[in-house]
Every structure is written in C-alpha cells, then in structure tokens.
Amino acid sequence: MISFVRRNQVLLSAFLSILLSLYIIAPATKGQMRADPIGPLLIALMRPFQTGIQMTVGGIKDVYFNYAALRGLGVENEKLKARIRRLETEQNRLLEDEATNKRLRELMEFHAELPPGSVTASVTANSASTWFHSLLIDKGKSSGVEKGMAVVSHLGVVGQVVSVTGKNAKVLLVTDSHSGVDAIVQRSRARGIVAGSLENGPIMKYVKRSDDLQEGDRLVTSGVDGVFPKGLLVGSVSKVNKKSIGLFQHVEVALAVDPARLEEVLVLKGGAAKATE
C-alpha cells in the first residue's frame, strides 16, 4: 500500500488537488462563497509590487507621450535642447498634476451627486486572466467597502465589488460575462440587463421584441437591482438586431466607461438610492 502511494504520489496529489478545487467551488453553485484565508495574504504580498509597477509605468507613459508631443518644437542647439528637456520634465509633472486634478475634480463633482458615504479608490491591479474582467482597488473593509457594493466613475457604471480584504477589494467589471446591470433605455424606458459577453462585447439581454430601441440610445441604471442607484449612465446602444424568431432582441452596447483607462473609481456605500440627474 505504502509503496503504491509512494510510486504514484504525484498522480494521487494531483487528483487530491482537483478534489480540493471542486470542494472550494461547490458553494458557488448555491451562490455562496467559501472563506478565503490565503487570498488576503497573496494580495497584501503583491500589492506593493503592483502599485510600484503601475506608478512606474504611468510615469514612463506620461514622459513618453508628452515628450513625443513636444519634441517637434524645433530646438536648434544643444543648450536649448537641454533646457527644453528640463522644461519638459517640469511640464510633464505639471501636466500630470493638472490631469490628476481634472480627474479628481470631475470625480468629486460626481461624488456630490451620489448618495452620501461613497469612497474614492485607486486601481492597483487588473485581472490575471483573459476569461475574467476584474480589477483590484486599494480600499477594503477598513474603508467600509463591502461585497456587493456598486463601483462607478464620473463617466458611468464600472462594476460591482465581489470580494473584500482589509485593504483591497476585487471589482467584477460590467464587461465580464458573469456580471449584470439592470438598465433602461433613457428615451423609451425599455428595460433589460446589460452584461458582458465573450462574443461581441457587452450586450443588453432580455429586451422584448416589441420594445423601441435605436442605435445611439442612452442606457441608464434602473435602480431596481438594489446595487446601482437609478439614473447612472451605463452606455449606449451600438447595434440592434431583431431576429426573425425569439422573444428578445439582440442588442449590443458601447459602455460609457473604458475599463482599460480607469485609474480612480468611486465605491457607493449607499446602495441603490437615486443618483441626482
């Protein structure tokens, strides 16, 4: 027996790890989640490195783009070139400060329109997998962030908090195929669920064939899902296809928020109260 186990230890441990994985997944079939003791440690371990890389990349990008934009100004000699570089560096810093100020000002103005108690957070990491669209933010339980809270930016809906540790939270983006936001068409009040899809990007599901929808229609949150306040911009209708058969229309959506460009977000503590329109 012992020799059998020793001979096949890799095979047996692989089977054990598969069983353990299924044991971890099992509660999800009932919509629950098993306690995760290791996740917060992993996040805490990676966070400084992720933040460092994000900051470095952000700095390099700013320097590159601003330098590229300004280098055609026609500098004639080395002295002037050196001076311009110094000025560019200074300008980069100022531009970055200005851009940050603008973003934060927009976020603050938007903040005032939302239910009280929202938390501003920065994005520290993105999803580690093609199959899931999520991001990690730098605010967690210690800042009052809880699972299920809505996450938005001044441009519109971003996603929903799916797990929280002390100082971080994982946000499932609207672009993920597992997410869903109850939305209405601002013009016709037709209702549906905006969700991610692996086929043609985000779609609006369960829109009745009889509902009036046109390309370019603005979609806003309905507030009935109990997560997002009513009236937040989700995106706009980019394509409508009324199939010859079936109960529903096929509606493709262009989201208002590009998750790839997100740097700061707001986590809404107040639940689905109505946003000021």
Place this chain on the structure above:
Amino acid sequence: MKLSLLFVAVGFVLVLLQTTLMHLLPLGPFVPDLALVLCVYLGLNHPTVGAVVGSFMLGYSVDVFSSPVLGLNCLAMSLVFLTAYLSSRCIWINSPLLSAPVVFLASWVKGGSLMAVWTLFLAMDGLGAGGLKYAFVDALLAAIMAPAIFMLLRRGQSYVESKKASMETA
C-alpha cells in the same frame, strides 16, 4: 538555493506580470497566461508533489486576482498539470520551441475545464462561439510566450542544479 524556491519566485513574478504589465500589450481583453506556461513546465520537467501544490497555488493566485468564483482556476491548473504530467511519459521536449504546441493544447484543457464548470455547475451563459474564440486566442498567446519562458526556466533550473552539484562535491 533550492529549486522549489526558484519556481515560487518565478510563479510570483509571472502572476505579477499578468496583473500589471501584460495589460499594456495591445491585445484588447486578452491577457497572455504566463502562469499556465509555468504549470505545463512543472508537469513536464519537474513532476513532484511540490509542483502539484505549486500549480494549485498558481490557479489560486489567478482566482484571487480575477475570478468571481474561487477555485475555478485551481481546478483548471490542476487539470493542466495532470495532463502535462501524464503526457510527459509519452513526449520529451528537447527544444523550447516544441513547448509551444504542448502549451497550446494545455491551454485548451484549461479553457475547456473553465467552460465545463461554468456550464455544468454554475449555470452561466454568454459562452458558446465567443468562448471558443477566447479559448483559441488564449491558447495562441500562451503558446507564443511558451518558448521564451521554457528557455528561461530551463536555464534557471540548470544553474540551480549545477550550483547544488558543485556544493555537494565541495
């Protein structure tokens, strides 16, 4: 220096890259699955109980940073390791370039297991043809990255082993 430490460090760096720098590549929603490449390498070249735990932890890390359901990638990575381990009895990869087709197939195992769990247990929709496209592009990206990672891992492994051998002879 222990070989397992090397793999832990490499795993850490790969997951770190996946969550940060890999998103800068102009690939849209696709992120090259570097952790999968390491998992295949472990299954083929370093099949130990520690490597099984390592593969499980790689999946766990990906779950922590991405998946709304904990355990999905643990299962996928464990299956990938098992497939690579079982196939290591039949295939022997001499050149890092040959790792590309193996990783390509392993990525399909991962994609297939993710889609199977979604469909069978979690009753989630939105897969279908889109799922196949994701699986294909994911596999292609992982296969492209595989030779370079395999080469680096092999060099790292030989370095650690030669250090260990020289210390033992001394």
